[in-house]
């Protein structure tokens with residue numbers, strides 16, 4: 001594979017962060033870590049180690065479990081890996097799993113906000 005994206009990222013995937021002439025960062029988690037270190041104010045992560053771990057766990061679940069659900073559905077939607085009744089069943093399952101993930105995320109993000117407000121600010 002050739003082209004500017006493939007030169008910057010051997011996987012030729014987005015997201016890709018370009019920072020000046022020499023820095024090319026791929027992988028969303030690594031990009032977030034780079035942003036946090038390169039531009040520390042305002043911080044992306046909360047202050048306490050426990051709250052930071054909570055935020056990182058949330059991101060990890062999105063990167064792995066949630067992405068797998070999205071990707072699986074994308075294989076059917078974009079690449080037509082299944083058709084007919086099987087595609088319908090897999091679509092229904094993807095919707096069910098997406099709903100569970102959304103509920104889990106809403107609850108988890110609510111917990112993070114509540115933890116922050118108990119400590120008198122948005123950042124726990």
Ligand SMILES: N[C@@H](CCC(=O)N[C@@H](CS)C(=O)NCC(=O)O)C(=O)O
Pocket residue numbers: 012013014015026027028029063
């Ligand atoms: N683990 C990577 C996943 C990146 C990824 O899956 N990118 C997709 C779009 S969301 C992509 O660029 N796929 C190549 C393509 O669509 O041709 C990350 O977190 O950055």
